[in-house]
Every structure is written in C-alpha cells, then in structure tokens.
Amino acid sequence: MTGKLVVVSNRIPTGATPSGGLVVAVHDALTRSGGLWVGAHPDEGTPDQDGLTEIASGDYTRLAFHLTPEEYDSYYLGFANSVLWPLCHGRVDLVDIERGFEETYLAVNARVARLLADQIGEGDIVWVHDYHFLPLASELRKLGITARIGFFLHIPFPPLGALSTLPSPDDFAEWLSAYDLVGLQTRRDTASCLEMFRADPRAEFMTDGSVKFRDRSVSVRSFPIGIDAESFAEAAAVEGPDAELGIDMHEDLVIGVDRLDYSKGLPNRFRAFGKFLDSRAGTGRRASLLQIAPPTRERVAAYRAIRTELEEIAGRLNGEHAELDWTPIRYIHRGVERDTLARLHRRARACLVTSLADGMNLVAKEYVAAQDPEDPGVLILSRFAGAAEDMTEALLVNPYDIDETSEAIETAITMPLEERRRRHAHSLGVVHATNVTDWAQSFVSCLKTCTPTLDYRRAQ
Ligand code: ADP
Numbered sequence: 001m002t003g004k005l006v007v008v009s010n011r012i013p014t015g016a017t018p019s020g021g022l023v024v025a026v027h028d029a030l031t032r033s034g035g036l037w038v039g040a041h042p043d044e045g046t047p048d049q050d051g052l053t054e055i056a057s058g059d060y061t062r063l064a065f066h067l068t069p070e071e072y073d074s075y076y077l078g079f080a081n082s083v084l085w086p087l088c089h090g091r092v093d094l095v096d097i098e099r100g101f102e103e104t105y106l107a108v109n110a111r112v113a114r115l116l117a118d119q120i121g122e123g124d125i126v127w128v129h130d131y132h133f134l135p136l137a138s139e140l141r142k143l144g145i146t147a148r149i150g151f152f153l154h155i156p157f158p159p160l161g162a163l164s165t166l167p168s169p170d171d172f173a174e175w176l177s178a179y180d181l182v183g184l185q186t187r188r189d190t191a192s193c194l195e196m197f198r199a200d201p202r203a204e205f206m207t208d209g210s211v212k213f214r215d216r217s218v219s220v221r222s223f224p225i226g227i228d229a230e231s232f233a234e235a236a237a238v239e240g241p242d243a244e245l246g247i248d249m250h251e252d253l254v255i256g257v258d259r260l261d262y263s264k265g266l267p268n269r270f271r272a273f274g275k276f277l278d279s280r281a282g283t284g285r286r287a288s289l290l291q292i293a294p295p296t297r298e299r300v301a302a303y304r305a306i307r308t309e310l311e312e313i314a315g316r317l318n319g320e321h322a323e324l325d326w327t328p329i330r331y332i333h334r335g336v337e338r339d340t341l342a343r344l345h346r347r348a349r350a351c352l353v354t355s356l357a358d359g360m361n362l363v364a365k366e367y368v369a370a371q372d373p374e375d376p377g378v379l380i381l382s383r384f385a386g387a388a389e390d391m392t393e394a395l396l397v398n399p400y401d402i403d404e405t406s407e408a409i410e411t412a413i414t415m416p417l418e419e420r421r422r423r424h425a426h427s428l429g430v431v432h433a434t435n436v437t438d439w440a441q442s443f444v445s446c447l448k449t450c451t452p453t454l455d456y457r458r459a460q
Helices: 021-033 069-088 101-117 136-142 160-165 171-177 187-198 229-236 266-280 301-321 338-347 362-370 402-413 417-433 436-449
Strands: 005-008 035-040 053-057 061-065 125-129 148-152 181-184 203-205 211-213 216-222 252-257 287-292 329-332 350-353 378-382 395-397
Touching (some): 005 021, 035 101, 061 101, 069 101, 125 436, 148 436, 171 216, 187 211, 229 338, 229 362, 229 417, 252 266, 252 338, 252 402, 266 287, 266 350, 266 402, 301 329, 338 362, 362 378, 378 402, 378 417
Parallel strands (some): 125 148, 148 181, 181 216, 287 329
Antiparallel strands (some): 053 061, 203 211, 211 216
C-alpha cells in the first residue's frame, strides 16, 4: 500500500515545530509517509467559512475546517463535551442533552467528511482521533470512500448500560462498524467495546476475532498510548536552583498536574491530603501538595462547579493547617512550561493521580520518566486510570476511598529506597514499552494489515 496517511483530530498544531507527545508522534508519522492532517481551526467559533484552510505545510500538509459559533457551542461544547465526555467517563448524571446537539454533531461530521472525501486518494489510509469524530467513517462510507479508516478513542469506552443515555443508543455500534480498526487505550476498554457488539443483534463474531456488522468487518484492539520518555527525562534532569522552582527542599513535596476536569478526582485528592495533614498534626513534619490545574471548558457548567468546589476545599484546608511560614496546598490555575513541569516532577517525593475515570493518564507516565532511578519518587495511581492496567507496581488506590489515598501518601513519603527503586524500575519499563512513537507506528501498521474488510461498494 503506497498511499498517503490522512489524520483527523480536533486539535491540530499551528507552529512549524509541534510540541507535545501525541502531536509529535503524529507529526513524525506524517513526515515519514507524507500526507495530510485535518482538524478544527484554532480560532474557535470563527465566522462561517466553507472549505479547508491551509495552516502549514512542509513534508505534509495541515488543513483546518471552520466551526461557526453555533457549531462550536452545539458540536464541541455540546454533544462532544456535555454528552460524550461525561458518558465515557461514567458521569451519566452530568450528561446534558439538548435538542440540536446531536443534530449539529452529525452535521459537522458530515461536512468534514465531504471536505475530506476530496482529499482521499486510492490507497490512502485515514486515521481518525477521538470522540469528536465517531460518525466520520460512516459519513465517508456514504460518500463511497473505500479507503482503510482507523479510529482511536483516547478516552474510556463507555460501559454498555451508559450508552442508553444517548439520544440514539444504537448509533455507537453503527458508527464504529464503519471503521476497519478501532483502537482503544486498554484491554478493559476493548472488552467493553466487544461487549457492546456482543449485545447487538446486528453484530456477529468471526473466527479471526473481528466483528462482522451488517456487511462490514471491524477489528477492535488496544494500543496503550505513551509519552516521549527520553526527552521528558532529559528535561527533568536539567540542574538548576530549587528556588527557581519555588520549592523549599526541607518539605516533602507531593505533586498533582491535571486539567481542571471532574474526571480527575481533585476534590477527593484534596480531602485525602487533608486527612494526611491531620495524621501528621503535631509531629513537626511538613509536606506540601503542589497542584497545577489550569481550568478548561469553563463555559460548561460542570467545569465551573468543580472549580468552585476545589477552591472551597483548598481554602478550608489551608485555613486549618497553614502556619505563618507554610501553606500546605499550593494550587496553581495555570499551565506550566513542560521543562519546568519535568523538573518539578523530579523533585516531588510523590505524585497523586486520582482520576475517577481516565483513558490512560499521561501525567502518570511523565512522573515516572522524570525520576532519578537511583532515588525515585513514588507514583500514587488510581485504579481507574488506564495507566493502572500495566503500571501495577505504582501504589494503586481507590480514589473514592479517602482513607486509603491518605494512607498511600504517608506510605509513599516514607517508603524505603529499595522498594522505591524496585517499583520505579517496573513502572519505567512500562513507560518505555509504550513509547508514543511506537504507539503511532503500531496503530498505522495494524490499520494497513488488519483483517480485510468486505468491499463496501459490493456490500451496498
Ligand atoms: P488529559 O488528556 O485528560 O488532559 P493526560 O494526563 O492524559 O490527561 O494528559 C495531559 C497532558 O497535559 C500531559 O502531557 C500533561 O503534562 C499536560 N498538562 C496537564 N496539566 C498541565 C499544566 N498545568 N501545565 C502544563 N501541562 C499540563
């Protein structure tokens, strides 16, 4: 197969040299094969513009489609982030279904499909990323596109029962069956996806493990995503004064780095840290939590609510525990430069990842990559993060259990060196085995070779 690679993702990089693990991996894959990267224009809610705008080109081309302000509200903030995101993260209570959300979601996907169809040639392969584009392949098939199309879901696959929350619950299986390959983060997600097909009378399981759905077949597999561990470790090891990072090295530092999202379990994390502070009261031993959590999607009510809740808990805990020269919880609402973040990770004795649901969680992998293997810190990792499936030697916790999480902080901070080294070596092995470049290559090569689909035109 000699065609080009066409990648579709909500965000596309705008600079000449993209940064960020996933973005770099996709950039490298496109640079190798040549091709196209299509995504939403970074100026959200730009006035109505038809067609694709070229953003940058070199070894491959980047093209952007435009969303009107109404589309941005209904498609991006609405169906994608107020229906699909909470649904996939097990928060059906936060699903906000409004008339018009699904219609706009389908209309945007149909329009992107029309724009893409003109760009897809014989032998090309198409790689679609994430929940913004679930119906894209089915729209492309309607236009007669027979190219191999793969889909990777970066977030958890929804539990079967939760799919009934969708306005048209049967659509999920229908949308996914238009792909040749569906990639998921974990074996558990793969099992959930197969369970959905198993429960669907339209699906049939083939002897090679693929799923036949009407006249197509789709392969479902897990491809755990990772990071560029070497470059993160290099950035972490850069020497510099601790004062530059604002760290008092006489304190034990515990770090948390997350988008301010309700799926990250931040209130539980703060409460667990509060319990841990209670348990240390009067011992004279100080530990601080540095929480870096820039707000996102603030036009969605659930995101405003989590911000208010967290500020209230942090304020109360600091009020109870702070001393004149010490604030136990430092809570920063901004993004931090990647290199600074890497250095902070290396200095932290423990990292708290307490997601209530998470596709993978790259922060867990970044923390492990940033450690000094001779004197590593300890990762406290939620059982509900995809990363926990393989990082079994992290201190795994149930983030709903505040006592357990609080005890894990104490265990992490007081863990003997030998145990820290042993646990870290195991986690680092996992981080290296799931390098993001290999991840992109293995998805693309699987897409090229996975079980052949039936000829779509013949099947019509
Ligand atoms: P999600 O994709 O749900 O945000 P992940 O943990 O998988 O969660 O990925 C988050 C990425 O964003 C990581 O690479 C992390 O380093 C980065 N990140 C998160 N918060 C910040 C921040 N405050 N400043 C800089 N980078 C951040």
